[in-house]
Amino acid sequence: KAGVTQTPRYLIKTRGQQVTLSCSPISGHRSVSWYQQTPGQGLQFLFEYFSETQRNKGNFPGRFSGRQFSNSRSEMNVSTLELGDSALYLCASSEQGAGEKLFFGSGTQLSVL
Amino acid sequence: GQNIDQPTEMTATEGAIVQINCTYQTSGFNGLFWYQQHAGEAPTFLSYNVLDGLEEKGRFSSFLSRSKGYSYLLLKELQMKDSASYLCAVRISSNTGKLIFGQGTTLQVKP
Numbered sequence: 001k002a003g004v005t006q007t008p009r010y011l012i013k014t015r016g017q018q019v020t021l022s023c024s025p026i027s028g029h030r031s032v033s034w035y036q037q038t039p040g041q042g043l044q045f046l047f048e049y050f051s052e053t054q055r056n057k058g059n060f061p062g063r064f065s066g067r068q069f070s071n072s073r074s075e076m077n078v079s080t081l082e083l084g085d086s087a088l089y090l091c092a093s094s095e096q097g098a099g100e101k102l103f104f105g106s107g108t109q110l111s112v113l
Numbered sequence: 114g115q116n117i118d119q120p121t122e123m124t125a126t127e128g129a130i131v132q133i134n135c136t137y138q139t140s141g142f143n144g145l146f147w148y149q150q151h152a153g154e155a156p157t158f159l160s161y162n163v164l165d166g167l168e169e170k171g172r173f174s175s176f177l178s179r180s181k182g183y184s185y186l187l188l189k190e191l192q193m194k195d196s197a198s199y200l201c202a203v204r205i206s207s208n209t210g211k212l213i214f215g216q217g218t219t220l221q222v223k224p
Binding site for chain 2: 003004031032033035042043044045048050055056058090092093094096101102103104105106107
């Protein structure tokens with residue numbers, strides 16, 4: 001089975017722009033979670049989608065949004081980018097999101113200039 | 114709030130044993146995970162504890178005490194490739210992919 005695939009691997013944007021990141025989970029996995037990783041804050045939960053519905057949400061502003069498609073692929077969008085949004089964005093998938101381990105993608109490294 | 118504490122950095126010698134501690138204070142508990150992350154790579158699953166006690170898997174073992182809010186990851190026969198960041202994470206409720214992560218412990222293995 002292919003692992004969790006995230007695209008693009010690297011992104012450079014400027015303040016005020018918006019960005020869309022993509023995540024393809026492992027085949028058969030229905031839960032997709034997004035995390036932001038920074039040196040100062042570590043890994044922080046953004047949101048989780050299960051069967052095209054947002055099931056959980058972290059403490060991030062409304063500029064951060066996401067969605068999940070019928071094939072379980074997920075996208076996250078960040079609007080009006082700020083310098084502080086520079087981070088590694090990780091996607092993780094699991095079969096049901098019900099206690100089993102998460103499988104992480106390699107992430108998208110976003111730099112906001 | 115949720116709080117998970119781990120040492121920031123540790124150094125150990127190749128062939129030795131190292132123990133990485135994790136303490137947590139969370140609003141709920143539905144399991145504790147350990148992940149390994151090499152620089153520039155995805156975190157990979159190491160272990161999962163939901164009941165008290167020791168789980169052993171090859172060179173890696175993980176221990177949990179729910180009453181003390183405490184876990185540790187034990188790495189034996191250290192190898193150079195074990196140099197990585199080790200992340201402790203708590204699931205605070207069931208039926209969710211939401212984990213609360215500690216800041217991670219960067220382990221450097223020296224020859």
